[in-house]
Amino acid sequence: MDGFYRVGAAVPELRLGDVDHNIQKIQTLYEQAAAKGCAAVVFPELCVTGYTCADLFEQEFLISRGREALLHFCAQTRGCATVAILGLALPYQNGLYNCAAIIQDGKVLGLVPKSHIPNYREFYEKRWFLPGRQIRNSTYRLGTEDIPWGVDLLFYGDDRFTFGVELCEDLWTPVPPSVYQACAGAALCFNLSASDELVTKADYRRDLLRMHSARCFGGYVYASAGPGESSTDLVYGGHALIAENGLILAENQRFVFASSLITADVDVHRLWHLRRAESTLREASTPYPFRHVQLPMPPPALQTLERAVDPHPFVPDNPQLRNERCREIFDIQASALARRVAHCHARKLVIGVSGGLDSTLALLVCERAIKVLNRATADIMAVTMPGFGTTDQTYRNAVELAKALQTDFREMPIRESAKLQLQALQHDPNQHDVTYENVQARERTMLLMNLANKHGGLVVGTGDLSELALGWCTYNADHMSMYAVNASIPKTLVRYIISWVREQRPELQEVLDRILSTPISPELLPPDANGDI
Template identity: 55%
Template sequence: MFGFYRLAAAIPQLRCGDVVYNLAQLQTLYRRAAELGAAAVVFPELSITGYTCGDLFQQERLQRRALEAALTLAETTAGSGTVAIFGLPVVCREALFNTAAIAQGGKIRGLVPKSYLPNYREFYEKRQFTSGFQLAETEFQLEGRTVPFGLDLLFEAAGTPFCFGVEICEDLWSVLPPSSTLALRGARLLFNLSASPELATKAAYRRELVRQQSARTLSAYVLAAAGVHESTSDVVFGGQALIADNGRLLAENQRFQRRNDLIAADVDLQRLGALRRSESSFLEAVPLAAIAVRQIPLGPVPAAPDITRAYNPPRPFVPADSADRHQRCREILAIQAAGLAGRLEHTAAAGLVVGVSGGLDSTLAVLVAVESCRLLGKPADTVLGVTLPGFGSTGRTHDNAVKLCRYLGTAFREIDIRAACRQHFADLGHDPECHNVVYENVQARERTQILMDLANQTGGLVVGTGDLSEIALGWNTYNGDHMSMYAVNCSIPKTLIRYLIETVAQEAPPDLAAVLDDIIATPVSPELLPPSAAGTIQQETEKLIGPYELHDFFLYHFLKYGAEPDKIAYLARQAWHDRYPAEFIEATLRTFLKRFFRQQFKRNCMPDGPKVGSIALSPRGDWRMPSEAMASLWLE
């Protein structure tokens, strides 16, 4: 469903040369993978016999029994769509090949030989095996059936994005892994049958190879390595199993298990296809016509019955691990400050002007402005913080704005906009008791006008505060807070801003940290409507348009992967089932789609600002869309 498939890697208990025992272990693990709803399960290299049989591979009895066991294991797949990928020695035209067998629906569908044979230190595979590069045949006769045999095989379930290629152990370690070519020809899944022994630090290196190859090929990569029951004469095998997806490690087992082991993870093959189409360098790597492959049809494979929460984080812009999150936030803050410092240096402006409201966005902007001045060796009072109280301002946000500028050491001015707004209402003939969009936007534009004029007066630049979430929804006033001279938050979603401020607070003096913590705890509001009788915020943004954590979730999948609305709703229900009912999620998604399409005209003339992640909405490079585009197709 929606391109999701569950992939598995299995590490069986083995006995070197005991084909009957090994077959039973592989059958057990295959059935377990099928019960989990896996579309495919990969076993280690030469798993029918064991990898460390040495010269026993030259014994005809072992060769024959291994082939018989492979046929039996293939029969085990009858009645199930789950694909089994396992290893055995295969004799073809007097040569012996280290081979992967691909079985489904009771049959062996294809055979793939190992390309690169290690012949160094403890490995002497060339003593027993021949490289797949030497294979002259393209087919193998197996009990009266012709089975495709070669390095050029792609296995594909018709009418689905499920398409995979296979390589074996050392192939991944080579300068030009076969998986790179297979990916260019359409394989979105790559499987590796491995028998890599354990050495100090090698597991980390192997993990990084898998992760990097999945990123380089924009694919899902699954590796299963031989386990501890291989011969320990000279080396020890750990049985590492890895599943990676486009550079992200989804699952890894615990090595050195002395029992059958199985891991599984869900991948989104539709998403990988979308990334390949949007990553222009992928298809330019090699002219596709120069790469010949044979496509081997598979029967229907099971789609993932559901998806795991780990694969579908509810806050995709925010790293779940606190250490990773802190590191990411420090890097983003550095990018923002470097961008603003570059603009300040290039324009030779005398200073920076920031409207400071006591809310999240303006707080981040002034923190970045002060840091950019530090980078240039300028004092903090190069930044002019301006608070502009209006009809909706509360004591809490006003006091926090004043304290923030004081503790940061910026220059500070306070300009009350209420009198000017009342004059403007009179000029327009607008009743100030009518709290409509005119009432709100007069205040937003008055603030921007003052900031721009102050920048002219001081020879400075106005630093914009609007964030990515607001830009996506058009939750800003055209030519009001929509406009600035450099928008430092333009590619930062609302769900991440609290963590960026929290990162600064963790390293700040106590007084400043206390103010930042209170700002983080303040409800999001434009503060354009009068507060309650108790002086608290009445106009809470998320009560009007829906939670930003949902909107950011929608934005991530809509922009990064081009996901269809039905799929986005499904993902959101999976990620947020314990917090929001399905009806609420779908209603909020409709709000997101309507606003995203209607507000493109604001994005078409948004100011410059630094891109800090993979998603941004700059009309100059990241997102180009006609202002008149209709949302009807997405709202069906």
């Protein structure tokens, strides 16, 4: 699964201040994440001791036990390729810092301090911790090793799997450290958090992560402290989330005392593509240089993809959201067309109507656009052009819809003119090949273009995104128009937008029901003996 990386967010069962219990629960969750093939798994802020130890953080015994537990975890995970990101308190010079330890193959690869220390409302972390945002280009002596230490660290597994780390409050600031990390090349950010629960805060937190991942064109993996924390003043729900470029890929159930792990497969290859193709991220600069820490082992390769792939990515499953999407698209179409008509001073809109889905939607859009401009629907020239494959059903659909919308309806059969072209080409009319079909398609487009010229109008195209993407159209025929209102809408969504209009327009329900039930066909081949297409 090239380009996909499985990541995890773990919330271990916690006993406040019981370091041995906590590290054992952390290790169990880490082993589960490794068994699932995770490239990295993040744990909550200060998870080794617990976040709500308060003045116990002033006890050297607790701080020392945290360091010992970290080294014990390293010894137990030697040879493992999954990166673990743990939270603990570490002393440095004259202060104590709230830190993340990044571990792989039994080694602490880097230590990242929390940049922003909250000290407002329910938070008073500055009683114990110092902000680490000025710590850069430094090392920390841990055991017998000098470990890269600071907010200027990025971690690299390969050309694609690159990540940074920030802690809780860092995300809630106007310019989070992860913004600079993304600008410096991090495709993912892991956040160790201890975010308390208030009414509606989970919704805000979810939206914050979702939008932040979109702003950074990245993946964001978040694990927050669970209900095992002290509830003297606050309650912690253990919220875990994984987001990718504005989408929530995974989310856990909060307020569960047992350990929990969520995982998701992040499409890092796509993130890099979006950054290079669509964003200004590549032009952004950072206020300080970053140090690059190479992982000693490559991230585990995925054997299977657990990520769900939506077979209808443009059509939301939720009916309310789907209706909102349809309304938005329909308004965009009509507004765009109205602007073009006004700019060109077009006297008429000329559209070919077949009684099928695409021309129906385009005609409905034309009607809305004309009404936006406060003009009569008679300024729409709806033209049906029966050919060799036109059936009674689609002909009836086209006629009834055009008349129901009070358009300037025209009927211009193309059978005889198409026969003349086939005769000029010395083509057997019984040979129903591409020439036979395309003669009809081009004849229709020629008529519409000439009609628009005669009446000072615009030819409105009806082809949809699916047809254009697949080449399911005739070159120099229905692929051409003066303004194509359906060009960015897939066929699956066209049907839903018409259904949405049907609910808004009771007077059109009968004809729209018939159109929605009509089989999709260009109607360029004669119907069978039963009149079916």
